[in-house]
Amino acid sequence: MSVINKKVFWARLSVISNTILAVFKLIVFSYTGAVSILSEAIHSGIDLLAALIAYFSVKKSSEPPDREHPFGHGKFENLSGFVESLLIIAAAFYIFYEAIPRFYKEHRIDSIDIGIYVMALSALINFFVSRKLYKVARETDSIAIETDAAHLSVDVYTSLGVLIGLSLIYITGLQVIDPIISIIIAFYILYLGFVLTKKSTKDLLDTKLSDSDNQDIENIIAQHIGKIVSFHKLATRKSGSEKMIEVHLQFMPNISLKQAHEIAHHIKDDIRDKISSARVTIHIEPCEELCKECSSNGCTSRKE
Numbered sequence: 001m002s003v004i005n006k007k008v009f010w011a012r013l014s015v016i017s018n019t020i021l022a023v024f025k026l027i028v029f030s031y032t033g034a035v036s037i038l039s040e041a042i043h044s045g046i047d048l049l050a051a052l053i054a055y056f057s058v059k060k061s062s063e064p065p066d067r068e069h070p071f072g073h074g075k076f077e078n079l080s081g082f083v084e085s086l087l088i089i090a091a092a093f094y095i096f097y098e099a100i101p102r103f104y105k106e107h108r109i110d111s112i113d114i115g116i117y118v119m120a121l122s123a124l125i126n127f128f129v130s131r132k133l134y135k136v137a138r139e140t141d142s143i144a145i146e147t148d149a150a151h152l153s154v155d156v157y158t159s160l161g162v163l164i165g166l167s168l169i170y171i172t173g174l175q176v177i178d179p180i181i182s183i184i185i186a187f188y189i190l191y192l193g194f195v196l197t198k199k200s201t202k203d204l205l206d207t208k209l210s211d212s213d214n215q216d217i218e219n220i221i222a223q224h225i226g227k228i229v230s231f232h233k234l235a236t237r238k239s240g241s242e243k244m245i246e247v248h249l250q251f252m253p254n255i256s257l258k259q260a261h262e263i264a265h266h267i268k269d270d271i272r273d274k275i276s277s278a279r280v281t282i283h284i285e286p287c288e289e290l291c292k293e294c295s296s297n298g299c300t301s302r303k304e
Contacts, residue, residue: 010136011055014148017129018048021122021155028118031111035102036162039095039182040119043158043189046091047151050084054148075239077144081200084147088193092186099182112170119163126152126159141243141277147196154192158185209236209243213275217245220270227255227263229287243275248283260284 025041057080133149136142165181168174208214214236221231233248249267251260264282272278 008055008058010133011051011058011145011148014051014129014133014152015048015055017125018044018051018152021125022048024118025122028111028115032115034112034115034162034166034178035099036165036178036181036185037115037119038098039185040122040155040159040162042091042094042098043155043185044122046087047148047155050087050151051148053080053084054144056080057144058142075204077142078200078204078239080144081147081196082204084144084151085193085196085200088151088189088196092190092193095182095186095189099179099186102179102182103176112166115166116163116170119159119166123156123159123163126155130156143200143238147200150192150196154189158188161185207237209238209245209275213243216274217247217271220274221247221249221267223270224263224267227252227259233283243278244281245271245275245278246281246283248285250285250287253287257284 022041022044025037025044029037029041057076060076130149130152133145133152137146137149161181161184165177169177214234217234217236218231221228229250229252231247231249233246235246237244249260249264251263255263261284264284268280268282271280
């Protein structure tokens with residue numbers, strides 16, 4: 001299965017699993033009246049919307065460059081991650097809205113055992129799906145799939161939290177545990193939303209690649225020092241799963257254009273082998289005069 005097909009397949013599976021879980025939780029809430037289960041249903045609804053956004057962004061980002069998007073459509077994945085993180089924050093505030101009044105209004109939770117079973121099933125399903133999505137995200141370097149996996153991973157912990165809360169209510173009869181659990185979940189979801197927002201905006205704002213990636217690029221170029229006098233204007237960024245790399249190479253005056261072109265291609269290939277999904281642009285420049293580097297490497301050409 002190709003990288004693109006793998007991303008689309010698992011994004012589609014996430015949509016299906018989130019749809020089933022959201023419907024189950026809403027049905028169980030209608031029987032039990034537990035606001036913690038409602039918060040989980042809302043959370044799964046947000047997960048479903050996020051999965052849909054991830055699915056369509058992955059399909060769109062895989063399209064080849066066109067006249068309007070000559071650098072490709074990778075930014076659709078970054079935009080997807082940003083929108084999904086905002087949805088998480090909105091969901092947290094809605095849970096606050098639903099849970100806080102429950103401290104002041106009496107409410108009875110019925111059929112707690114059904115709620116416990118559904119939360120256990122939800123945690124189990126989301127655990128396996130999220131683990132697979134994380135694996136696919138690492139293999140394809142997809143921010144959209146990674147964000148979707150993060151949604152489901154959080155759902156595992158929140159479902160377990162609700163399960164524990166319902167179990168305590170079942171044992172103690174203290175109904176106030178229900179809104180307390182909901183508010184704890186809301187704070188956790190809010191925290192995750194801010195973390196994912198920060199991460200997604202980094203790529204939207206063309207933040208450079210990691211220090212390790214930049215160091216790898218410099219090390220590869222340094223292997224050709226001798227025919228290359230120096231390099232400068234190294235610029236890196238991400239567009240979806242693609243890593244965009246630009247650098248200017250300055251060649252010694254006695255290196256022909258053909259030789260410079262071959263060396264540049266060699267460096268491109270080395271960078272692509274080291275850094276997956278790299279798109280490398282190299283600008284070739286001549287050494288303008290007999291500099292110290294040229295002298296030390298035996299170049300006798302002089303600028304008249």
